[in-house]
Amino acid sequence: AQKITQTQPGMFVQEKEAVTLDCTYDTSDQSYGLFWYKQPSSGEMIFLIYQGSYDEQNATEGRYSLNFQKARKSANLVISASQLGDSAMYFCAIQPNTLKRGGSNYKLTFGKGTLLTVNP
Amino acid sequence: DAGITQSPRHKVTETGTPVTLRCHQTENHRYMYWYRQDPGHGLRLIHYSYGVKDTDKGEVSDGYSVSRSKTEDFLLTLESATSSQTSVYFCAISREEVTQYFGPGTRLLVL
Numbered sequence: 471a472q473k474i475t476q477t478q479p480g481m482f483v484q485e486k487e488a489v490t491l492d493c494t495y496d497t498s499d500q501s502y503g504l505f506w507y508k509q510p511s512s513g514e515m516i517f518l519i520y521q522g523s524y525d526e527q528n529a530t531e532g533r534y535s536l537n538f539q540k541a542r543k544s545a546n547l548v549i550s551a552s553q554l555g556d557s558a559m560y561f562c563a564i565q566p567n568t569l570k571r572g573g574s575n576y577k578l579t580f581g582k583g584t585l586l587t588v589n590p
Numbered sequence: 591d592a593g594i595t596q597s598p599r600h601k602v603t604e605t606g607t608p609v610t611l612r613c614h615q616t617e618n619h620r621y622m623y624w625y626r627q628d629p630g631h632g633l634r635l636i637h638y639s640y641g642v643k644d645t646d647k648g649e650v651s652d653g654y655s656v657s658r659s660k661t662e663d664f665l666l667t668l669e670s671a672t673s674s675q676t677s678v679y680f681c682a683i684s685r686e687e688v689t690q691y692f693g694p695g696t697r698l699l700v701l
Contacts, residue, residue: 474632503688515633515680515692561632565688576621576640576684577648580632 472497472564474581481586483552490537491547491584493562499523503565504545505578506536510558518560521545552588559583593617594693596681602699609668611696613681615661621684622664624648624656626677627695633680639664671700 473496483489495504506518521529521536529536537546549556563578593616603609613622623638625648635648637656645656653675657665668675681693 505689507692513678513695515682515695517689517691520689563633565690576623576688576690577635577638578623578625578633578682578690580634582630582632 472499472502472566472579474562474564474579476562476581476584478584479582481584483549483586483588485554485588485590486551488548488550489552489586491549491560491562491586493545493547493581495543495545495562495564497543497564497566499566501566504536504538505563505565506534506545506547507561507563507580508556508558509561509583510555515561519547549586554588554590557586557588559585594681594683594691596679596693596696598696599694600697602701603671604701605672606670609671609698609700611666611679611681611698613664613666613693615664615683617683618661619683620661621690622658623682623684623690624654624664624666625680625682625692626650626675627680628677636666636679671698673700676700 475494502523504521508516519531519534521538533550535548561580561583563580595614597612624636625633627633634650636654639645639658655667679696682690
């Protein structure tokens with residue numbers, strides 16, 4: 471079984487500053503993937519970034535980067551130069567055995583989310 | 591745009607009535623999923639499909655059934671809706687068999 475823990479129910483950041491959203495995970499799988507999604511107040515779920523457990527480098531996508539520390543089982547999301555439009559709920563998720571084929575290997579387990587508010 | 595639509599987008603129904611939610615994709619992806627989102631729980635997997643007529647249960651499947659007779663459509667049915675099934679329902683598809691992309695969601699209220 472997989473588990474995601476997001477310990478920050480809410481975070482505040484000033485516009486143009488960087489912010490780190492915490493995510494720790496628990497899994498017995500050797501191979502897995504970690505994801506971050508953004509959910510603005512409009513309700514849609516937007517994929518942000520992916521990190522494979524065997525990837526040697528931390529993933530980056532524009533202003534988003536994933537600080538992956540495998541030994542500590544953490545996958546924190548870093549948003550640089552925050553913008554007002556970054557205000558949203560952010561979810562961390564884990565998917566087991568991404569290198570394998572088969573239906574059950576693609577289930578996502580989500581954390582409860584962190585509500586980020588960017589102040590002007 | 592992930593090419594996923596959900597219908598209806600909003601629905602109010604009464605306890606005990608059957609409800610069917612539809613997820614439609616235009617990109618011919620093999621994997622499709624149904625999740626529900628509730629306050630304090632994040633998203634939880636209800637059922638998923640790995641091909642036409644191939645489906646399996648997720649972690650919160652009780653009270654739900656699914657069907658997939660065509661690649662592009664994945665239906666979620668509440669046979670007899672209960673108030674505990676009031677939720678926001680998201681459909682998702684997998685691209686490259688890894689990353690899941692979500693539809694716009696359906697808000698269901700069971701009175």
